[in-house]
Amino acid sequence: MGITTADFTAALETFADRIRDAREELTALDSAIGDADHGINMDRGMTAVREHLPTLRDGQAGALFKQVGRTLISTVGGASGPLYGTFFLRLGTALGEAEDVSPADVARGLRAGLDGIIGLGKANLDDKTMVDAMTPAVEALEAGAEADFATALAAAADAAAAGRDRITPLVARKGRASYLGERSAGHQDPGATSATILFEALRDQLGRAG
Amino acid sequence: MKKLINLPDNVVDEALAGMARAHADLIRVESPNIVVRKDAPRQGKVGVISGGGSGHEPMHGGFVGRGMLDAACPGAVFTSPVPDQMLAATQAVDGGAGVLHIVKNYTGDIMNFELAAELARAEGIDVEAVVIADDVAVKDSLYTAGRRGVGGTVLAEKIVGAAAEEGADLATVKALCEKVQDNVRSMGMALTSCTVPAAGKPTFDIGDDEMEIGIGIHGEPGRERRKLAPADEITEALATPILDDLPFQSGDRVLAFVNGMGGTPLLELYVVYRKLAEILDGRGVTIARSLVGNYITSLEMAGCSITLLKLDDELTRLWDAPVNTPALRWGV
Numbered sequence: 001m002g003i004t005t006a007d008f009t010a011a012l013e014t015f016a017d018r019i020r021d022a023r024e025e026l027t028a029l030d031s032a033i034g035d036a037d038h039g040i041n042m043d044r045g046m047t048a049v050r051e052h053l054p055t056l057r058d059g060q061a062g063a064l065f066k067q068v069g070r071t072l073i074s075t076v077g078g079a080s081g082p083l084y085g086t087f088f089l090r091l092g093t094a095l096g097e098a099e100d101v102s103p104a105d106v107a108r109g110l111r112a113g114l115d116g117i118i119g120l121g122k123a124n125l126d127d128k129t130m131v132d133a134m135t136p137a138v139e140a141l142e143a144g145a146e147a148d149f150a151t152a153l154a155a156a157a158d159a160a161a162a163g164r165d166r167i168t169p170l171v172a173r174k175g176r177a178s179y180l181g182e183r184s185a186g187h188q189d190p191g192a193t194s195a196t197i198l199f200e201a202l203r204d205q206l207g208r209a210g
Numbered sequence: 211m212k213k214l215i216n217l218p219d220n221v222v223d224e225a226l227a228g229m230a231r232a233h234a235d236l237i238r239v240e241s242p243n244i245v246v247r248k249d250a251p252r253q254g255k256v257g258v259i260s261g262g263g264s265g266h267e268p269m270h271g272g273f274v275g276r277g278m279l280d281a282a283c284p285g286a287v288f289t290s291p292v293p294d295q296m297l298a299a300t301q302a303v304d305g306g307a308g309v310l311h312i313v314k315n316y317t318g319d320i321m322n323f324e325l326a327a328e329l330a331r332a333e334g335i336d337v338e339a340v341v342i343a344d345d346v347a348v349k350d351s352l353y354t355a356g357r358r359g360v361g362g363t364v365l366a367e368k369i370v371g372a373a374a375e376e377g378a379d380l381a382t383v384k385a386l387c388e389k390v391q392d393n394v395r396s397m398g399m400a401l402t403s404c405t406v407p408a409a410g411k412p413t414f415d416i417g418d419d420e421m422e423i424g425i426g427i428h429g430e431p432g433r434e435r436r437k438l439a440p441a442d443e444i445t446e447a448l449a450t451p452i453l454d455d456l457p458f459q460s461g462d463r464v465l466a467f468v469n470g471m472g473g474t475p476l477l478e479l480y481v482v483y484r485k486l487a488e489i490l491d492g493r494g495v496t497i498a499r500s501l502v503g504n505y506i507t508s509l510e511m512a513g514c515s516i517t518l519l520k521l522d523d524e525l526t527r528l529w530d531a532p533v534n535t536p537a538l539r540w541g542v
Contacts, residue, residue: 032414036429037409040409073293073325074292074293074294077286077322078263078285078289081322176428176430178354178355179347179358179426
């Protein structure tokens with residue numbers, strides 16, 4: 001049995017809920033090394049996404065994620081808008097018009113999304129960005145999705161959190177935090193934090209499917 | 211938080227509505243939040259647009275009008291606008307001669323402007339972009355996002371806008387903007403932080419006896435925190451890296467721009483200007499033109515930035531050309 005669009009919709013609702021819950025925390029993290037708007041912007045974007053979900057729930061997963069991407073690009077602004085927007089656009093494009101989405105499709109789609117982020121933001125591993133949380137998460141999913149989807153999703157969420165924490169001591173080399181030079185070391189990255197929230201939402205809503 | 215606002219989420223929309231009423235002779239405000247020159251589009255004239263987060267007023271909306279910008283795209287406070295805005299602005303000002311995007315060097319601004327330029331080109335509009343990156347406080351290396359766009363943006367918008375007004379074509383206008391970028395350097399400092407309305411509390415804590423050197427314009431901390439010093443010492447700390455970077459040399463003529471970050475009185479800005487003029491005199495650099503005031507701000511932050519632009523006859527003439535916008539007006 002595949003993963004349904006309703007499952008993905010539930011994951012996006014959970015992501016939106018948790019972004020709202022983390023709004024202050026994300027903004028506080030961004031105050032330390034950025035411009036104090038990450039939580040505010042992501043919440044504005046996911047609130048806009050939430051309004052589209054009821055009409056997308058019954059369609060194709062590809063169409064769902066493309067609309068999510070377009071909505072984020074049009075509402076978030078900053079760097080997060082184009083980056084998360086591209087992530088979901090590429091995920092939607094990878095899933096295409098498939099009616100039946102397999103765990104392997106999800107892994108491939110998330111890889112395409114991550115590639116989109118790297119292409120646009122030009123961040124490498126250890127630059128201290130969302131890429132440091134997403135890369136190990138996607139790798140974990142690719143390694144285990146076909147064997148045991150729920151376990152692989154849990155491993156992906158853990159890998160994202162570990163990536164987020166691993167880069168805290170590093171000096172940022174991309175994005176606004178890079179302007180601080182050495183002073184960015186020791187601060188948790190807001191983008192890696194929101195990316196971890198995304199993979200935790202996928203774990204909690206898709207783990208039961210597939 | 212103590213601010214003259216209604217709801218934090220409505221600040222930008224309500225300010226734009228106020229601007230539209232206050233300057234109805236110069237600008238109009240259209241959906242989705244773009245400030246457009248009242249008589250745009252002008253047939254055959256290159257359109258010049260810019261944009262960025264709100265909170266830097268009067269930049270950019272206050273620079274829309276004859277001889278400067280044709281449109282501005284204000285985002286949420288300190289947040290790059292979205293591509294829909296830049297696309298709408300590009301369409302609104304395109305008079306058939308193409309449109310120049312003046313983009314400050316921030317990761318988000320670049321991405322959103324690039325997406326918009328791609329969409330506009332797909333519609334057959336000729337779009338070029340120039341990135342302003344003039345902040346010497348940021349090391350320009352592979353290991354940063356590059357220098358930030360700060361005070362030099364104001365000067366670029368004025369000079370480029372004047373050339374477009376005279377009928378220069380898109381390639382000429384773009385080359386001129388690059389020339390300004392190549393000859394302008396800035397650096398800023400903060401005495402206090404600022405409060406993003408939706409965040410509700412100051413972006414950073416700073417002691418009564420401390421200052422941040424090398425700040426940007428988004429309330430972000432600078433590269434270094436130091437003990438507060440007299441204005442002359444602070445002016446030296448900002449001017450020296452600027453002068454040494456280009457470098458500005460004896461015999462050069464410059465436009466000297468002392469900018470307030472929003473919470474510093476003009477009285478203090480002139481104290482800084484006085485010392486800056488002394489430093490330039492000492493180096494044999496001639497101040498040919500000057501600008502002092504709050505033009506690219508960081509909400510209510512106290513502090514200042516210094517920008518120097520090396521002038522030649524062309525840049526001087528275009529700086530002097532008539533301009534009629536809400537925030538800059540002369541020769542009209």
